[in-house]
Amino acid sequence: MEEAGCKVLYPMDRLAVMGVFEVLGRYRELAATRARLAEHFLSSPPDLFVGIDAPEFNLVLEERLRAAGVRTVHYVSPQVWAWRPWRVRRVARAVDLMLVLFPFEENFYQSHGIPVTFVGHPLADEIADANDKEAARAGLGLSPDRPVIALLPGSRSNEWRYHVEPFLQSALELRKTRPDLQCAFAASGREGRLYIEGILQRLDPEIPIKVFEHRTREVIAAADVVLTVSGTASLETLLVGRPMVVSYRMSALSYLVARFLVRVPYFSLPNLLAGRRLVPEILQGEVEPRRLAREVSRWLDDPVAVEDLQQAFSAIRLVLRRQASHTAAAALSDLAGK
Known part of the structure; x- marks a missing residue:
């Protein structure tokens, strides 16, 4: 502005x-x-x-x-x-x-x-129907022949604090059975990139995970599955047309208050817009690496379910455009x- x-x-x-x-x-x-x-x-x-x-x-x-x-x-x-x-x-x-x-x-x-x-929604007007996965991978330096998961831990510092580490640990869990898996973190800016890189260094500096700053949409487009926080990131993933697992954690006190005040059956925009459960939602105490990895694996292993999901996403995109x-x-x- x-x-x-x-x-x-x-x-x-x-x-x-x-x-x-x-x-x-x-x-x-x-x-x-x-x-x-x-x-x-x-x-x-x-x-x-x-x-x-x-x-x-x-x-x-x-x-x-x-x-x-x-x-x-x-x-x-x-x-x-x-x-x-x-x-x-x-x-x-x-x-x-x-x-x-x-x-x-x-x-x-x-x-x-x-x-x-x-x-x-302005994003529905902005994002094209076709998002070339191969072109996105080439632009990010990712292999076109190996699966990719995108990790979107949010744009705010209080979101990074609750999501970066479990997202990273879930990627490591997935790589135990999928050693060819490529993992790409989307950082909203320099501060977010430094935070993610600091966690990577603390856990294992040799972890083969790439961090991209200000390239969220490219990271989503390059992915086979996206692990994301709720909010605009999940909407952008829907509009790009990628299957996702949606997660959210907050402070214990905020969650305690929210439990008594929230009155909707879903917290992710894809499910709210569909009026039914399209994508898995993982909330608060359930946000742990094995659970996240298990939900991501379901999308990786079921191309028919992915195709059905993408058709539902296309219908929502037309409504929002x-x-x-x-x-x-x-x-x-x-x-x-x-």
Whole structure:
């Protein structure tokens, strides 16, 4: 957005916090930033205020601005359909329009009488139907003739902490019976790459696993199976069309809270979008190397199941492909013109 000409008032990475108790550790900083932003936009009111994601931060800000007469839009729905559904009351007070990425979110907001537009997902527009596995492997320096698993431990430091080591150990477990297996870690940036490499050095510096920085999509495209955290990484894997095993761990306290608040049967986007179990989900205490390796092996050993899965993924991709940016811009233009 900065490259497109937007003025940056505060760095966005300071809002990138996940987990109930992780957020509490930064509450004072986040609250002070939000208060200063409210003062700025109340003194210089925009025609529209568009809050993008970060609902715990943005909805409070949007509610205050809307009460002062500023039209507000929220882009990327909070997961009110999954947990803490009472937050929908705040959404109703905070926004003139909700822009959502997934069709089940549109149904949810319509049922609560909140103006909503399903715009589709930008990644579905961006990712081509054909993702050449051989070309991806050539670009990454991987052999075209040996199987590949991709390891996607997340983009945030609290995700690396809980996933890098069990993912690595599961790769080692797989190599005991598949010595020709190639393993590729996708790191979201330099910090993530250094963290992964540090774990590799501590366990065994001779482990034949490659780490690629800022090349997540290529790593997914090169893979036969992807072992990934939940969230956008699992959606990207779906759109590229690769079978996956989805995993998630968090702090014990965050998980304890989530157990009592979450109200959906699945936590991975592929399964939520399908409305049924398409891919295995491994959560919290079950995230251990042998279990992960066993689920990855099932995909490697069953090409018929992989083909069925890819057909289901193709149907979901068509639903999500709606020229999201154009559709969102049109919805904003319509609201601004009223």
